[in-house]
Amino acid sequence: MTEADEVAEGHGHGAPMVEKITDFEVLEIALRELAIEKGLFTAEDHRRYTEHVEQLQPAAGSRFVAKAWLDPAFRQLALDDPIAACREVGVDWLEPTGFGTPSDFTALEVLEDTPTLHHVIVCTLCSCYPRPLLGMSPEWYRTPNYRRRIVRWPRQVLAEFGLYLPEDVEIRVEDSNSKHRFMVLPVRPDGTDGWTEDQLAEIVTRDCLIGVALPKVGVTTNAARPVHPAIRPAPGY
Structure with missing residues (x-):
């Protein structure tokens, strides 16, 4: 040697x-x-x-949402044919191979929030995620504690993220899989009248697109995640 x-x-x-x-x-x-x-x-x-x-960065998803807030025709296209709508903001799910990849070229659905309905996405099996729009998934999205608990106790888990929703707001959890991905279209916040697409995109963070946060005026980054004991943690984690 x-x-x-x-x-x-x-x-x-x-x-x-x-x-x-x-x-x-x-x-x-x-x-x-x-x-x-x-x-x-x-x-x-x-x-x-x-x-x-x-x-890949979540900025693509932020632009997607901002455009949907401003353009009713694009919003309808986003709900009817999200893959076509993605191309209008420069995201082609067929890239970079020309035919997509097994992990990314899938059925995409945009989940539109309302004042009485809030969506949050998860992949209970592993970490399926709309990467062309949102970039790489955050580490917490892949943890067993998030994957196992958000489907059982969504209101409590969202509270751990600092998102406290009124009891009259329904929370709907959508489970991604290898052939079906989701992205949340949150409600446009008050105080943004007259804003440009660029201004709106700045407040649409990655966490808003997953559904563990809401867009807020003045908030342009994902909130820090303090480490604390989980309520009803997944056994063994």
Whole structure:
């Protein structure tokens, strides 16, 4: 074994060249290399897709909502054909491959809130999420505590996010899956008359698009998440 090999294995004087990886990462590498070997896609295809995913941001979803608030025709298109509406704000669910990806090209539904109805989205199985519109999902969205509890005690879980809804507001939880994704179209807040699309988009945060927050004048970032014990935590977590 050479000195370089010893360092890579952690036996030399230097730091290990490769950090310990998880079983999931080993599986991903094996599947990726096998797919490339079998000609399902090339290493260049994988690089382009990875770069595409990493640049996705929830700003696309924010623009989508702002446009729906201002343009009644676009709002109706968003409800009737969300994929077509996405193209009008520069989001093509067929990218970057030209035919979409198994994890992203799905049926998309826009959930319109009303003064008496509030939607919140979850994926109880894993972490299905409308990435072309919202970017990568936040860590808490993927946790068992959120996934298991939001469907059973939505009002209490939303309160843990700082969202307290009146009792006369119905809360409807929509469960995403591998072929069906959702995005919330929240109610436009008071005090925004005369605002431009850019101004409105600034107050539509990622959390508003998931349904764990409401748009508010002056709030342009996701609220900090203090760590505290969950009410009725999922067993074992």
